[in-house]
Amino acid sequence: RAERIGLVNRVVPAGTGVDAALAMARRMASFDRDGVRLTKEAINRSCDAMGLREALRANLDLAVQIECLETPSRKAFKDLTRSQGLKAALDWRDRRAG
Numbered sequence: 236r237a238e239r240i241g242l243v244n245r246v247v248p249a250g251t252g253v254d255a256a257l258a259m260a261r262r263m264a265s266f267d268r269d270g271v272r273l274t275k276e277a278i279n280r281s282c283d284a285m286g287l288r289e290a291l292r293a294n295l296d297l298a299v300q301i302e303c304l305e306t307p308s309r310k311a312f313k314d315l316t317r318s319q320g321l322k323a324a325l326d327w328r329d330r331r332a333g
Contacts (some may be wrong), residue, residue: 246321 316324
């Protein structure tokens, strides 16, 4: 069973996401297959040794609640991201943190 975590690798200009994803996929496809497999296995073993997977499973309900939380500041951040971009939203957040 595959497990995924959502991470942002990079941000690309609007309308270029598919081309960027295909370019990344072509690059990844050129990697040594056995090397990639073993690297993934090493990462998974490390997560298991730290108990990370079990911790994520145990707290999944809270993670879902956090992601669904719609506070005024989260809404403002999302709206700002949509209207002015992520950098503007991050700057806004950082100014609020003082």
